[in-house]
Amino acid sequence: MSRIKACFAALKAENKKALIPFVTAGDPNPAVTVPLMHVMVEAGADLLELGVPFSDPMAEGPTIQKACERALEHGTSLRDVLAMVSEFRHTNSTTPVILMGYMNPVEIMGYQAFATAAAEAGVDGLLTVDMPPEEAGALVEVLKAVEIDPIFLLAPTTTDERVAKICAEASGFVYYVSLKGVTGAANLDVAAVDAKLAQIRRHTELPIGVGFGIRDAETAQRVAAVADAVVVGSAVVNRVAENAESPEKINEAVATLLCEMRVAMDAGPPKVGWFAKLFGTGK
Amino acid sequence: MSSEVADLPDASGHFGVYGGRFVAETLIEPLDELTAAYERLKNDAGFQAELDRDLADYVGRPSPLYFAERWSNMLGGAKIYLKREDLNHTGAHKVNNTIGQALLAKHLGKTRIIAETGAGQHGVASATVAARLGLECVVYMGAEDVKRQALNVYRMKLLGATVVPVESGSKTLKDALNEAMRDWVTNVDNTFYIIGTVAGPHPYPMLVRDFQAIIGREAKQQIMAAEGRLPDALIACVGGGSNAIGLFHPFIEDSDVAMYGVEAAGDGIDTPRHAAPLCAGRPGVLHGNRTYLVEDDNGQIIETHSISAGLDYPGVGPEHAWLKDIGRANYVAVNDDEALKAFHDLTKIEGIMPALESSHALAYAAKLAPTMRKDQTIIVNLSGRGDKDIHTVAGLEGITV
Numbered sequence: 001m002s003r004i005k006a007c008f009a010a011l012k013a014e015n016k017k018a019l020i021p022f023v024t025a026g027d028p029n030p031a032v033t034v035p036l037m038h039v040m041v042e043a044g045a046d047l048l049e050l051g052v053p054f055s056d057p058m059a060e061g062p063t064i065q066k067a068c069e070r071a072l073e074h075g076t077s078l079r080d081v082l083a084m085v086s087e088f089r090h091t092n093s094t095t096p097v098i099l100m101g102y103m104n105p106v107e108i109m110g111y112q113a114f115a116t117a118a119a120e121a122g123v124d125g126l127l128t129v130d131m132p133p134e135e136a137g138a139l140v141e142v143l144k145a146v147e148i149d150p151i152f153l154l155a156p157t158t159t160d161e162r163v164a165k166i167c168a169e170a171s172g173f174v175y176y177v178s179l180k181g182v183t184g185a186a187n188l189d190v191a192a193v194d195a196k197l198a199q200i201r202r203h204t205e206l207p208i209g210v211g212f213g214i215r216d217a218e219t220a221q222r223v224a225a226v227a228d229a230v231v232v233g234s235a236v237v238n239r240v241a242e243n244a245e246s247p248e249k250i251n252e253a254v255a256t257l258l259c260e261m262r263v264a265m266d267a268g269p270p271k272v273g274w275f276a277k278l279f280g281t282g283k
Numbered sequence: 284m285s286s287e288v289a290d291l292p293d294a295s296g297h298f299g300v301y302g303g304r305f306v307a308e309t310l311i312e313p314l315d316e317l318t319a320a321y322e323r324l325k326n327d328a329g330f331q332a333e334l335d336r337d338l339a340d341y342v343g344r345p346s347p348l349y350f351a352e353r354w355s356n357m358l359g360g361a362k363i364y365l366k367r368e369d370l371n372h373t374g375a376h377k378v379n380n381t382i383g384q385a386l387l388a389k390h391l392g393k394t395r396i397i398a399e400t401g402a403g404q405h406g407v408a409s410a411t412v413a414a415r416l417g418l419e420c421v422v423y424m425g426a427e428d429v430k431r432q433a434l435n436v437y438r439m440k441l442l443g444a445t446v447v448p449v450e451s452g453s454k455t456l457k458d459a460l461n462e463a464m465r466d467w468v469t470n471v472d473n474t475f476y477i478i479g480t481v482a483g484p485h486p487y488p489m490l491v492r493d494f495q496a497i498i499g500r501e502a503k504q505q506i507m508a509a510e511g512r513l514p515d516a517l518i519a520c521v522g523g524g525s526n527a528i529g530l531f532h533p534f535i536e537d538s539d540v541a542m543y544g545v546e547a548a549g550d551g552i553d554t555p556r557h558a559a560p561l562c563a564g565r566p567g568v569l570h571g572n573r574t575y576l577v578e579d580d581n582g583q584i585i586e587t588h589s590i591s592a593g594l595d596y597p598g599v600g601p602e603h604a605w606l607k608d609i610g611r612a613n614y615v616a617v618n619d620d621e622a623l624k625a626f627h628d629l630t631k632i633e634g635i636m637p638a639l640e641s642s643h644a645l646a647y648a649a650k651l652a653p654t655m656r657k658d659q660t661i662i663v664n665l666s667g668r669g670d671k672d673i674h675t676v677a678g679l680e681g682i683t684v
Contacts (some may be wrong), residue, residue, distance in 0.1 A: 025507060055583040056457060056569060058464045061309045065451050077581035103568040104303055108582035130305040130568065157471065162311065180309055181469040191576035 003124045004172040006147055006226065007046055008207045012265035017265055018155040018229035019044055019220070020108040020209060021236045021258055022100065024067035025084055026052035026076025034087045036240075036251055041095050044262030049127070049231060052101030059129045061184030063234040063241065066109050070244060078105040078114070083120040089122035096173075098125035098151060102207050111142045119146035123170045127151040135170045140169060153201060158194070165263065168202035173229060174204060178212045184234030188213035194226040216257075217264035224265040288611060289535045291602070296485020298641060300606060302601035304484040306571045309468050318486040320391055321343065324492065327621040330386065337382050338497065341415070342372050344379075347497075348505035348662070354632045361515065361655035363648055365635070365665040366502050366530065373637065375667030376498060377408035381477055383411035383494035388475035395419040395474045399463040401428055401456035401522075402640070403435025404593035405479030410444035412509065420444040421463040425455035428592055435671055453586040455495045456596050460570050480523025481600030484571030489599050495529025502662055503533055510660055516541040516651065519664035520643040521561065522594035524603045528667035531612060541613065544603060545647045547589035548616035558587035560599045561607050574601045589641035590619040590675065593667075609664040626669060626676065638667035 003008070013019055021040050025033050029277060037048055044228045053071035078101075085097050101119070106114050106128060118126070126148055131139065131154055149172025155164060156179065167174060178193050179185055197208055210223050211231030220230050239253040291298045304314060324330040338344040347367045355363045381398075388396060396413045400406030406422040412501040413420035422439055426448040429436055439446050452458040461482075462569060467476045467489075481488045481495070499517075506514050517534060521529035522545040534540045544580070546559035557563060560575040567576040569584060577597040578587045589595045604614040625646035630636045637645055641664070650664045655661070669676075676684045 055452060056461050058461045058570070060470065061465070064452070068450070072583065073561070075581075077583075078659070104576070104578065104584070107567050108580070109572075129307050130571070132308060132311055133302050135305055153308040154310075156611065157309050157312035159312060166308075176554065177307075177309060180471055182465045185469065224506070266343035 002147060002149065002172070003094060004047065008173065011046060015260040017224040017227065018046040018209070019173055019258065019265060020047045020049055020229050020231045020261055021045050021254070022049040022231060022233035023236055023240060024053055024064060025081040025238055026053055026074055027237070028070045029074050030076055030080060030245060032247050032250055036254060037088050038092065039251040039255050040258055041092060043258035044240040045095070045228070045258055047096040047098060048084065049079060049100045049233070051097045052078055052099055052105055052107060057102060059113060059182055061182040061234060063184045063237050066241060067237045070072055078109055079117070079123070082117050085123050086121040090259070096124040097122055098127055101129070101130050102130050103188050105266050106139070113138050115142040115146045115148060120231050124146055125151045126150040127153070127175060129153070136169070144171070144238065151175055152182030156180055156196060160199065163200055164203045167200070167206065167232040170204070170206060173207040173208045173209050174200065175211060175231065176200065176227070178210050178223070181212065183212055186215070187212050190218060190226065191223045193223065220261040221264035221267070225268070230261070230265065237253050257271040285494050288609065289532070291605065292485060292489050296397055296489065297396055298602045298605035301574050301604040302485060302488055302572050302609065305568045305573065307483045309469060309471065310484070314484055315470050316391070317387070320387060321486055321490050324390060328388070334383060334386055334512070337386070338379065340383060340502065342378050343370065344497065345501045346370050347443060347500055348509065350509065352359070353628065355652065356654045357632060358649055360652040360657065361650055361661050362657070364506065364509070364514070364660060364662045366498060366662055368498060368526065368664060368666045369635070369637065369641070369668035373408045373411050374403045375408070376495060376529060376672065377479060378411065378493050379407045379529070380479065380494040380525060381405070381408040382411045384475070384490070385416055385418070386475045388418065389416060391475060393473060393475035395421070395470065396477055397421045397423065397463050397466050397474055398479060399423045399456065399459040401425070401595055402671065403428070403432040403439065404671070406444070406446070407438050407442070409477050410439045413444065414442045415469060418566055421466065422446050423449050423459040423466070423584060425453070425459050426450050427454040427593055428456065428459070429593055432671065432673070442492065446584045455586070457584060458494050461679040480525040480571060481528045481602060482523045489570065491525055491633070492528045492602060494655055495525050496532045497527065497528035498664065499531060499533035502530060506662060507658065513540050515655065515659040516543060516660045516661045518543045518545060518644045518648050518651070518665060519572035520545045520594060520640050521599060521603060522547070522558070522640065523598070524600040526664050528600060528602055530557060530662070530664045535611065542611065543583050543647055543651065544612055544614045545643045546614060546616040547591055547594035547643055548618040549588040551618050556588035558589040558595050558597065559616040559618065560597060562616040567605065569598050572601045574598055574604045590622060591643065593638070593640040594643065596670055601646055615647055617643045617646040623676070623679070625649055635665070636669035637665055638669050639672045641666045
């Protein structure tokens, strides 16, 4: 069984939802990334999304744009990212790692060369934001041959017909983009997400992750109540950015955020005001 | 040349392996909507009549085909004709496309227009049509370009547009395009994105080409009237490539007509400072399409350089990538100094001040014409006028205007 499948099966058995933090590899410098991956797992992450830095990240808000710029100042390349995954696997053989990025670095490396190297490094999934299934045929074929799951996006604008088509191509899990906008946006509508997830579930048994706009423990909890996995990107990257000048503080800052999210998600839907009791935010 | 070449792209937007639709999932549905609307309207007599009327009465078409006799004689070879897109309203070919896309926006019921711009010509052309239709207009422009093109920034503001300086990445045209895409994905319900060149996700390379092909259709009729036969060569500058494809496309099946797309070599294509993806780049995926790019070994896009802001872009339209690979068009590059000389020559010899973009095409014509016979003809697309570049040229000569 693939790591992604095993991970979701174990969570389901415990009646828990997956927490998937995202960090840009090499941000703010390459030495930070692998230790941070381990810290995120200890803080409650079930899967990890590792961003491959790109010069022109079209779907990202300012937070992840700047993360890409910081990582590229150190020249962090796709091959460097694969080396980081490989190093992570020395001591962690169970937590799934998904690479998230844009097509061009994969195009230039070559599909087959990438797939072979990624499988060797211990990568479990690939999500390329600018690669809809219509363009993905050749890449999906080589990924599936090395048992790397192609992770596809679904969006609020995706028609029912396309949802069916994309779910037929997808494996691992599908990723629902919770809003019309870029990463880090602030207009998340959980009721609308819930309605769309019901529509998607009619077409697939795969777990559904939801990302974009999940900023804190409260939104993580509300989304976890309706989805199978919660993807947290900009909120994590903000913790990295705030400590970019003193990287030794990054692990603690990220761990604190993820612990809060983990506790809130595992506590279930907000019924009894426990959130205020735990964190005193009055929400 | 078979009609199959002229019939591209295919239904999914591909020119061979190039083009396509490499965008985030959220944009697929609006791109499908745009494709369907365009397919419906391009054969709609009412829409075409409205477009033709705007092109005639508002843009001022047809633009003349002018025989540059004195310059031709001085070069001592082929007769050079200039397709005078510089005489269009707003001073360049860009308006042919923005008029068309603004009509599409109106028919789709969109109330807000966004555009990206490098030199500012496409931004001005977009702000112009938005003003005329009473649509809100937001133009994204790299912060570096905002500094370099202050005149066009002010023109856009006078036209009622909001100009947003883009501070990310290299702060130039490619980053403006990224930011426009981000706006579109956020405001997709009420917003129409007017892309300024024959690049981006399908259907943009096709529909921008179709709107610009008026250049080549007119030129064909005009050269037949003047010379009684087709030209021997076409020359146009290529940044994204919209003026070039507009001139080339109606001639694609005329295999005796040679085509030359002229890229910006900046300091030279053997230096790191150029903007010539077809001459010195390689294929990749950026801004929604697969095409030739200026990029490094890791697939990161490299900052480009050209004296001409309108050619300062690391990609190129996918149809050009295809025409290069099948050998139907030739792609060459001209450096900053050569373009600047052509700018001065045409100004002094013909009394026509060309844009620095168009000056690249003229510089190549000055190389090609002397190698041809005097009874042969060349059409150069004079894609824009040079008023916007006076500050740049004066600055190079140490003069403050």
